[in-house]
Amino acid sequence: MTSFGFRVTARDGRARAGLIETPRGTVRTPAFMPVGTAATVKAMRPESVRETGADILLGNTYHLMLRPGAERIARLGGLHGFMNWDGPILTDSGGFQVMSLAGLRRLDEQGVRFRSHIDGSAQLLTPERSMEIQRLLGSDIVMAFDECTPYPAEAAVAASSMRLSMRWAERSRAAFGDRPGHALFGIQQGSTYPDLRAESAEKLTAIGFDGYAVGGLAVGEGQEAMFGVLDYAPGMLPEDRPRYLMGVGKPDDIVGAVVRGIDMMDCVLPTRSGRTGQAFTRHGALNLRNARHAEDPRPLDAACGCPACRGHSRAYLHHLVRSGEILGAMLLTWHNLHYYQDLMAGLRAAIAAGGLAAFVAAFEAARAEGDIAPQ
Amino acid sequence: MTSFGFRVTARDGRARAGLIETPRGTVRTPAFMPVGTAATVKAMRPESVRETGADILLGNTYHLMLRPGAERIARLGGLHGFMNWDGPILTDSGGFQVMSLAGLRRLDEQGVRFRSHIDGSAQLLTPERSMEIQRLLGSDIVMAFDECTPYPAEAAVAASSMRLSMRWAERSRAAFGDRPGHALFGIQQGSTYPDLRAESAEKLTAIGFDGYAVGGLAVGEGQEAMFGVLDYAPGMLPEDRPRYLMGVGKPDDIVGAVVRGIDMMDCVLPTRSGRTGQAFTRHGALNLRNARHAEDPRPLDAACGCPACRGHSRAYLHHLVRSGEILGAMLLTWHNLHYYQDLMAGLRAAIAAGGLAAFVAAFEAARAEGDIAPQ
Numbered sequence: 001m002t003s004f005g006f007r008v009t010a011r012d013g014r015a016r017a018g019l020i021e022t023p024r025g026t027v028r029t030p031a032f033m034p035v036g037t038a039a040t041v042k043a044m045r046p047e048s049v050r051e052t053g054a055d056i057l058l059g060n061t062y063h064l065m066l067r068p069g070a071e072r073i074a075r076l077g078g079l080h081g082f083m084n085w086d087g088p089i090l091t092d093s094g095g096f097q098v099m100s101l102a103g104l105r106r107l108d109e110q111g112v113r114f115r116s117h118i119d120g121s122a123q124l125l126t127p128e129r130s131m132e133i134q135r136l137l138g139s140d141i142v143m144a145f146d147e148c149t150p151y152p153a154e155a156a157v158a159a160s161s162m163r164l165s166m167r168w169a170e171r172s173r174a175a176f177g178d179r180p181g182h183a184l185f186g187i188q189q190g191s192t193y194p195d196l197r198a199e200s201a202e203k204l205t206a207i208g209f210d211g212y213a214v215g216g217l218a219v220g221e222g223q224e225a226m227f228g229v230l231d232y233a234p235g236m237l238p239e240d241r242p243r244y245l246m247g248v249g250k251p252d253d254i255v256g257a258v259v260r261g262i263d264m265m266d267c268v269l270p271t272r273s274g275r276t277g278q279a280f281t282r283h284g285a286l287n288l289r290n291a292r293h294a295e296d297p298r299p300l301d302a303a304c305g306c307p308a309c310r311g312h313s314r315a316y317l318h319h320l321v322r323s324g325e326i327l328g329a330m331l332l333t334w335h336n337l338h339y340y341q342d343l344m345a346g347l348r349a350a351i352a353a354g355g356l357a358a359f360v361a362a363f364e365a366a367r368a369e370g371d372i373a374p375q
Numbered sequence: 376m377t378s379f380g381f382r383v384t385a386r387d388g389r390a391r392a393g394l395i396e397t398p399r400g401t402v403r404t405p406a407f408m409p410v411g412t413a414a415t416v417k418a419m420r421p422e423s424v425r426e427t428g429a430d431i432l433l434g435n436t437y438h439l440m441l442r443p444g445a446e447r448i449a450r451l452g453g454l455h456g457f458m459n460w461d462g463p464i465l466t467d468s469g470g471f472q473v474m475s476l477a478g479l480r481r482l483d484e485q486g487v488r489f490r491s492h493i494d495g496s497a498q499l500l501t502p503e504r505s506m507e508i509q510r511l512l513g514s515d516i517v518m519a520f521d522e523c524t525p526y527p528a529e530a531a532v533a534a535s536s537m538r539l540s541m542r543w544a545e546r547s548r549a550a551f552g553d554r555p556g557h558a559l560f561g562i563q564q565g566s567t568y569p570d571l572r573a574e575s576a577e578k579l580t581a582i583g584f585d586g587y588a589v590g591g592l593a594v595g596e597g598q599e600a601m602f603g604v605l606d607y608a609p610g611m612l613p614e615d616r617p618r619y620l621m622g623v624g625k626p627d628d629i630v631g632a633v634v635r636g637i638d639m640m641d642c643v644l645p646t647r648s649g650r651t652g653q654a655f656t657r658h659g660a661l662n663l664r665n666a667r668h669a670e671d672p673r674p675l676d677a678a679c680g681c682p683a684c685r686g687h688s689r690a691y692l693h694h695l696v697r698s699g700e701i702l703g704a705m706l707l708t709w710h711n712l713h714y715y716q717d718l719m720a721g722l723r724a725a726i727a728a729g730g731l732a733a734f735v736a737a738f739e740a741a742r743a744e745g746d747i748a749p750q
Contacts, residue, residue: 042702082694315443330705
């Protein structure tokens, strides 16, 4: 069994291209991980997700622990077999989603008590239980259990939240144990305070992880504030380990994060948008519900090779979205994931060629040009 | 351009196997036509429908005339290009669905006035308008506009309804005109009255159609009554033309209809059931919502080659259905259509080999055996 590893193969400014090796396959970085919340990337067969160019998926501990349950998935042979995805899977710790249950959860040093949104049952999530669940799922990359500090946070609140997460990081590390071929990632917190980010990075590095996430971003702070943190936070983390920005984001967020040294990202945006009639293209986002598409014979993007663009007009997609047809969600989700993976491939190639600045300029120019109808 | 044609290639008892030739491709009969109501076979890409073995789709005039509109589809190049299906398409006349709008429609000699269920607009459907819509859609096999006689019907009501349909059949024929490569099918009515069925068949044959449907069945009369009519009605129709049984049915309905000389069928059952968690298998129907499937590692049917059975367990499908995941609808729809097409292929091969009785016996034995868990 190959053990977990990461190597940087090219650099361009702060950006890096590289390869994460796992026993289940290689992840080309910078990587975008489609989100498979409930053991499915919504509206996509796993074979189709692979066809878009995805090397790795994200699974949600919170959703899976409640339904169908981690023990059940383990009895059925693990998440990979359950959902028929043989590539690497990263699972979150469940922390972020549990914290979002405002009013329905109670946090203390031990962990978080909450009620299931499915059957109302009492639940407890701790660093130890999160590690156990992620082991039962068979996750290849396990995330430490942390508190995602809300934004904005006073410095004292951010510090206390970050230090709790660091104590939980230590407990996560101890509970994870030694699992060859499986990786454990720590999560940096500290909100928008450089000294707290530095303290967090130092503590995590002392504990020692296989990779490091920049946590507490994409929680409403806006792109400027996020890029502000990404201007310094990734550089505080070990150079030889992957850096993961959780829950990001829009295409321009992704480009900005990669420029600032991020190697991995995940977001529900391409899949969720696909179910609400929104398509991402090189020229910006299109809302297919809009009546202006009703008789437009063009594909979403003539240069895109996805099944929606190869086989269907905007007029047809408009009709499907307006009619609430499942095929509309299927085709737009596929297109969006394809677009995201094309973007990642472009970023990787640009970094390898030392041409990231030109790539970013072209990316911005295409968006500025907008979606122009032919004359 | 090839013109429309039909030839019987094998017979076994009253059952026939044959080929319908159209400029857009050949339809192997007995054929099951998946229903693509709103220009999509729900939850399926057209390429996937083709992969199940379907040669021809059915489109619904009623739905398409209201949204996106027949004229719009014509401006966009027709239904085939609009939905990206290059094989033959049969469209119904809109009559059946309009008649179902109880209380919202008014029928007279001219046709049917009704209000759109989408925007409440006043609409009129006549034999002439139905022919025009089906021409605008680019349908390969056009159905005459008729009244589907409700069941049960007194003989006098059934006679009067059938005779109206025959006058409309004549108007449909006249309005259709001469369209090489396109076929017009007449529809036999007469409820459960042999003399009315004979009168209807005689009138239709005198008008002359490229194919003939047995209408007014699958409307709540039950399998026994339906088979009762199918024991004599198909034999009243021209031997050298395809015979189409509309809106049928469950797998055993299909087998019984083929045995009785039916060449073509359509039904929403495999697609609709796929969206409500029901799977059809050789051993009967399975309700995937049922808790007994929660930890069952078996596929729906180990002998099935569809993506659901090749890649996924019943436990996983149960999870998807319980979670309301789109992928559950996608996989179960695909499986059901695959099962239906496998059944048709089996029937065609059995007829060709003169072994239909043995095929039917094996079909019934597998269903009687039921879905037995391994020891």
